[in-house]
Structure formats: structure tokens, C-alpha cells
Amino acid sequence: xxxxxxxxxxxxxxxxxxxxxxxxxxxxxxxxxxxxxxxxxxxxxxxxxxxxxxxxxxxxxxxxxxxxxxxxxxxxxxxxxxxxxxxxxxxxxxxxxxxxxxxxxxxxxxxxxxxxxxxxxxxxxxxxxxxxxxxxxxxxxxxxxxxxxxxxxxxxxxxxxxxxxxxxxxxxxxxxxxxxxxxxxxxxxxxxxxxxxxxxxxxxxxxxxxxxxxxxxxxxxxxxxxxxxxxxxxxxxxxxxxxxxxxxxxxxxxxxxxxxxxxxxxxxxxxxxxxxxxxxxxxxxxxxxxxxxx
Amino acid sequence: xxxxxxxxxxxxxxxxxxxxxxxxxxxxxxxxxxxxxxxxxxxxxxxxxxxxxxxxxxxxxxxxxxxxxxxxxxxxxxxxxxxxxxxxxxxxxxxxxxxxxxxxxxxxxxxxxxxxxxxxxxxxxxxxxxxxxxxxxxxxxxxxxxxxxxxxxxxxxxxxxxxxxxxxxxxxxxxxxxxxxxxxxxxxxxxxxxxxxxxxxxxxxxxxxxxxxxxxxxxxxxxxxxxxxxxxxxxxxxxxxxxxxxxxxxxxxxxxxxxxxxxxxxxxxxxxxxxxxxxxxxxxxxxxxxxxxxxxxxxxxxxxxxxxxxxxxxxxxxxxxxxxxxxxxxxxxxxxxxxxxxxxxxxxxxxxxxxxxxxxxxx
Numbered sequence: 061x062x063x064x065x066x067x068x069x070x071x072x073x074x075x076x077x078x079x080x081x082x083x084x085x086x087x088x089x090x091x092x093x094x095x096x097x098x099x100x101x102x103x104x105x106x107x108x109x110x111x112x113x114x115x116x117x118x119x120x121x122x123x124x125x126x127x128x129x130x131x132x133x134x135x136x137x138x139x140x141x142x143x144x145x146x147x148x149x150x151x152x153x154x155x156x157x158x159x160x161x162x163x164x165x166x167x168x169x170x171x172x173x174x175x176x177x178x179x180x181x182x183x184x185x186x187x188x189x190x191x192x193x194x195x196x197x198x199x200x201x202x203x204x205x206x207x208x209x210x211x212x213x214x215x216x217x218x219x220x221x222x223x224x225x226x227x228x229x230x231x232x233x234x235x236x237x238x239x240x241x242x243x244x245x246x247x248x249x250x251x252x253x254x255x256x257x258x259x260x261x262x263x264x265x266x267x268x269x270x271x272x273x274x275x276x277x278x279x280x281x282x283x284x285x286x287x288x289x290x291x292x293x294x295x296x297x298x299x300x301x302x303x304x305x306x307x308x309x310x311x312x313x314x315x316x317x318x319x320x321x322x323x324x325x326x327x328x329x330x331x332x333x334x335x336x337x338x339x340x341x342x343x344x345x346x347x348x349x350x351x352x353x354x
Numbered sequence: 355x356x357x358x359x360x361x362x363x364x365x366x367x368x369x370x371x372x373x374x375x376x377x378x379x380x381x382x383x384x385x386x387x388x389x390x391x392x393x394x395x396x397x398x399x400x401x402x403x404x405x406x407x408x409x410x411x412x413x414x415x416x417x418x419x420x421x422x423x424x425x426x427x428x429x430x431x432x433x434x435x436x437x438x439x440x441x442x443x444x445x446x447x448x449x450x451x452x453x454x455x456x457x458x459x460x461x462x463x464x465x466x467x468x469x470x471x472x473x474x475x476x477x478x479x480x481x482x483x484x485x486x487x488x489x490x491x492x493x494x495x496x497x498x499x500x501x502x503x504x505x506x507x508x509x510x511x512x513x514x515x516x517x518x519x520x521x522x523x524x525x526x527x528x529x530x531x532x533x534x535x536x537x538x539x540x541x542x543x544x545x546x547x548x549x550x551x552x553x554x555x556x557x558x559x560x561x562x563x564x565x566x567x568x569x570x571x572x573x574x575x576x577x578x579x580x581x582x583x584x585x586x587x588x589x590x591x592x593x594x595x596x597x598x599x600x601x602x603x604x605x606x607x608x609x610x611x612x613x614x615x616x617x618x619x620x621x622x623x624x625x626x627x628x629x630x631x632x633x634x635x636x637x638x639x640x641x642x643x644x645x646x647x648x649x650x651x652x653x654x655x656x657x658x659x660x661x662x663x664x665x666x667x668x669x670x671x672x673x674x675x676x677x678x679x680x681x682x683x684x685x686x687x688x689x690x691x692x693x694x695x696x697x698x699x700x701x702x703x704x705x706x707x708x709x710x711x712x713x714x715x716x717x
Contacts (some may be wrong), residue, residue, distance in 0.1 A: 094484060144679055145684040151484075152423065156637045157680040159630055163673035169668060286491070286626065293488045293613075324517075328499035331492035338489055339477050 074311020099285015135259025295348025404550025426494025434606020469607020
């Protein structure tokens with residue numbers, strides 16, 4: 061039973077990573093940039109839903125909606141103000157700007173909400189637990205909701221990318237922005253939409269993350285952000301099924317390492333697995349291998 | 355004034371000018387500090403500034419000269435810092451001269467950091483670009499995680515190591531040197547401003563000489579076009595690894611200089627935020643520009659201290675300044691304004707314009 065419980069917890073944590081990793085992988089695939097501020101958008105999503113649900117006492121589901129709207133707007137604003145002028149700049153310039161945005165979000169949150177951790181009330185508090193095998197295996201409502209949300213989001217994203225016109229434009233831009241522009245695709249607005257979707261997903265991830273691990277601080281998003289980014293790389297950056305697979309595997313590895321090897325070294329093990337995978341398959345699990353041209 | 359044509363101008367443009375800047379800056383700060391006109395916070399910060407300058411120059415060797423984005427530089431600083439502190443504790447039992455202990459500890463830290471750089475570098479150099487960046491980040495986090503669980507103690511029987519707890523060291527009457535998440539405790543504060551100055555000079559000597567050597571040209575050739583470099587017989591992996599290992603060794607020394615300026619150093623000091631901080635110094639100073647690294651590290655280490663009067667707003671301002679410096683030069687309106695100023699006021703006309711701009715060069 062212990063094994064099964066750990067597996068389910070791992071899939072649940074991995075689902076959160078997967079949702080965050082989707083945002084990373086889409087932005088990377090289309091804008092070719094490492095958006096280091098993505099983890100902090102998660103934190104903003106967590107705080108906004110916290111304010112709506114716990115401080116104002118409104119319906120938690122309304123809190124999720126507001127969080128998604130705020131984060132989407134935030135993502136679009138960040139992209140317009142900070143990243144858009146740097147479209148033609150070196151990737152390091154963009155990376156440092158993203159780090160600056162990350163500091164800005166963390167310190168703004170610090171000023172508004174303070175450094176003391178907030179205790180987050182789960183959005184599904186009071187929902188019934190799932191009991192299996194005569195109560196030997198108890199699965200919390202948070203776990204079920206997280207896993208379902210991840211599955212729904214992944215299916216929705218794959219459908220969106222492959223079945224809609226905007227999705228097609230996104231694929232074209234990620235393949236070749238110059239050629240996409242020649243075909244009449246508005247590259248700038250496509251990138252904006254990508255940021256909007258990624259940030260909206262980050263808000264959902266923030267709510268789910270804080271529901272399962274209820275401490276909310278200005279730095280809450282940083283470590284999950286980094287882990288989700290490694291998950292995106294793990295699964296093959298730019299690939300949506302890859303991000304989900306990478307996220308879930310990373311979550312399982314982390315929980316198993318905590319359960320069977322020891323809490324202290326779980327992070328080291330997660331990163332060691334990432335390194336091994338990248339050495340064996342440098343483009344990630346589901347990434348496409350692009351040969352270097354002379 | 356035409357720079358670069360007179361003897362002095364040529365010397366000024368070369369490594370000599372860089373050494374001169376460092377020596378003059380040291381002299382000025384030393385005089386100010388002994389005259390008591392520097393705030394005590396800044397005086398205490400001087401060895402730290404030197405440590406960050408060396409760390410920034412060494413990271414610039416990787417990022418600017420070798421062209422690899424490394425996000426785990428602080429990991430090598432922590433390896434150097436912790437091995438150096440353990441070594442210093444052992445040496446001071448037999449050697450009575452503090453500066454000799456410090457130098458030997460520095461060398462030990464550098465050797466261990468170089469070994470760590472080699473162990474990390476061999477697999478990392480199989481990758482490139484963003485993948486390399488993420489793997490160095492992962493290695494940095496692994497090193498931090500190991501340091502967070504490392505316990506080292508010293509008693510009559512010698513050194514004791516453990517990965518679980520301080521009790522597990524089984525010591526009777528020894529001292530704990532490294533105490534897991536609390537880091538190195540009871541560190542002898544051996545770092546001095548003069549020591550830091552020497553460290554900066556050593557770092558500069560190593561990096562500047564490496565850049566101007568055959569190996570350095572090979573490293574830059576690999577950076578500019580690895581396929582072309584390989585086709586003329588340069589062993590790309592060897593030279594990329596060389597830059598990485600040298601930078602790691604220098605980072606280890608910088609880490610020890612930083613650590614020995616404080617009484618206690620926690621491993622979290624060397625997490626990925628620290629690596630990113632040094633990367634910010636490198637990029638703001640100019641990628642590949644050693645002098646820029648020195649100036650930006652100095653200014654950016656001092657800036658948060660100067661901004662301390664704004665208490666909780668200082669990091670916010672720091673973030674805004676960082677974004678503004680990166681973004682503003684790329685905003686068309688600001689570009690036009692800068693061009694206008696350069697056009698109207700001769701003083702701001704930059705002397706080294708983009709190559710190919712003939713009219714500007716004839717000034």
C-alpha cells in the first residue's frame with residue numbers, strides 16, 4: 061500500500077510540475093527564451109486566490125478565476141514591457157531581464173504580503189476523500205483534483221495546438237519565425253498569446269500547489285519553477301507531451317527519493333536523474349534531435 | 355585625444371591598464387579606509403567585494419571567453435569555501451602563521467574546486483547552449499544539497515565525516531567544523547582587504563594570460579565557431595573543459611575569500627540565486643569584458659548596501675534598475691534620444707563605435 065500511496069502522491073506532485081512545465085515549454089518553443097520569472101507568476105497566482113478566498117471569504121472557485129485572469133494579464137504585461145523590446149537581443153540579455161522580472165515580482169509580493177508564510181486553505185477543503193481497499197488507501201481530494209486538472213489541461217493544450225488556427229500559428233512561429241511572418245502570421249501577437257496561456261496555467265498550478273503544500277511565501281514559486289523547468293528539459297523542451305511526461309516522472313522520482321532514500325537528498329537525486337537523462341539523450345525524452353549544420 | 359596610438363595608450367588598452375586600475379583602486383580604498391572616511395559597513399565589505407570580483411572574472415572566462423552559459427558557478431565557490439575552511443582548521447593546528455595558513459587553504463580550496471569542475475565539466479561538455487545551462491544549474495543544486503548534509507569534525511584522531519548528523523561523527527572532544535545546514539561554524543576570519551587585492555591580481559593574471567595564450571585563442575575560436583575550430587584540428591572538448599576547470603578553481607578561491615570574511619557560512623549562501631547574481635554582474639559588466647566585470651561587481655555589491663536606507667524597497671529598486679539597464683537601450687524612443695545626445699554633445703560621442711563606422715573613428 062505504501063508503494064501505491066507514494067506513486068499516487070508522486071503523480072499528483074508531478075502533475076503540478078507538468079502544468080508549470082507546459083508554460084515553460086511553450087514559451088521556450090515559441091520565443092526561444094528561458095522565462096525565469098515563470099515560477100514567480102505561480103506565486104502571484106497563489107496569493108491572488110488566497111486573498112479572494114481566505115481574506116475576502118469569497119468562493120474559492122471564484123478565487124481561481126480571478127487568479128487566472130490576473131496572472132494572464134500579468135504575463136501579457138511582462139511580455140510587452142520587458143521582453144518585447146529585446147526580441148532581437150542576445151539570449152543572455154533576455155535571461156538577465158527575466159531574472160530582473162523575477163526579483164521584481166518576489167519583492168513586490170514581499171512588500172504587499174510580507175515575509176511571513178501564509179497558511180493557504182485548500183480550494184477543495186471539505187470535499188470527500190477517496191477511500192480504496194477498505195480504507196487502507198486514502199487519496200485526498202487535492203490529489204484527485206490535481207491529477208484530473210493536469211489530464212484535462214494536457215488534452216486541451218494538445219487539441220488547441222493541433223486543431224485551432226492560433227495553435228497552427230504557434231507551431232509555425234516555433235518552427236521558423238521569419239517564414240511565419242512571410243506567411244502573414246502576426247508573430248508578436250502569437251508570442252503574446254503564448255505568454256498569456258503560460259501565465260494562466262501558472263495561476264492554476266499555483267492554486268493546486270498551495271492546496272497540497274499550504275505554505276505561501278514570496279519565494280514559494282522559485283523552487284517548483286526550477287524543478288518544472290528541469291521537467292520541461294527532461295521531457296524534451298518544446299514538446300507538450302514531453303513536458304507532462306517529464307513533470308510526472310520528476311514528481312514520482314522526488315516522492316520516491318523522499319520515501320525510500322531520505323528527505324535530505326531528494327533534490328540532489330532529482331537533478332542527478334535529469335543529468336543522466338540529458339547525457340544519454342541530450343534532447344530530452346520526447347525532444348526532437350536537431351543535427352548541427354555546417 | 356587619440357587612444358591606442360601612443361605608447362601609454364597602447365599599454366592602457368592592454369592588461370597593464372587593467373592591473374593599473376586595480377592597484378589604484380586598492381590604494382584609494384586603503385587610504386580612505388585607514389583615514390576612517392569609509393562607513394564601517396563598506397570597510398567590512400571590502401574582502402567580499404574582492405571575492406565577488408574574482409568570482410565574476412572567473413565566470414566571465416566561462417560565459418564571455420568560452421561562450422558557455424553556466425548557472426552553477428556558486429557551487430564551485432562553496433566547494434572551495436568548505437574544503438578551504440576544513441583545510442585551514444587542520445593547518446592552523448600545525449602552522450602558527452595566519453597568512454601562510456590562509457594561502458595554503460586557498461590552494462587546497464582551489465584544487466578541490468578544480469577537481470569538482472573537472473568532474474562536472476566532463477559530462478557537461480557533451481552538451482551546449484541552454485541544455486548546458488540547465489545541467490550546470492542542476493550540478494550547482496546537487497553540490498548545495500550535499501553541502502547541506504555534510505558534517506565534518508576534527509579531533510585528536512583526525513577528520514570525521516558524516517552525511518546524517520553531528521552525533522554520527524563519533525567524536526569525543528573535537529570541534530565541529532561543518533555542521534550540516536548551519537554550514538561552517540566558528541570560521542577564523544582570515545580574509546583581509548590586502549588578501550582580497552592579491553586574489554584579484556592572481557585571478558586577473560591567470561585569466562588575462564590565458565586569454566592571450568595559444569590555448570586562449572583556441573578557446574575563443576571554439577566559442578566563435580566550434581565546427582570551424584574542430585576542422586582546423588582544435589580539440590574542442592579539451593579547450594572548453596580547460597576554461598571551465600580554470601574558472602572553477604578561481605571560483606573556489608573566491609568562495610573561500612568570501613567565506614572567511616564571516617564567522618559562519620551557511621550552504622544556502624551558494625545556491626542558484628548566488629550563481630545568478632554573479633551572472634548578472636558578468637552581463638552588466640559586459641560579456642567577455644574583464645574590466646567591466648571588475649567595475650560591475652564592485653558597484654553591484656556596494657549598491658544594495660548604499661540603498662539600505664530605503665530598507666524594504668531596496669531589492670525592488672535593484673530589480674527595476676536591472677530591468678531598466680537591460681531593456682531601455684533597446685526601446686526605440688530611448689535609442690533616438692541617446693543618438694540625439696551623442697550627436698549634439700561631443701563629450702558623449704563614443705570613441706569605439708561599431709566596427710565599420712568610418713566617420714566616427716576619425717575623431
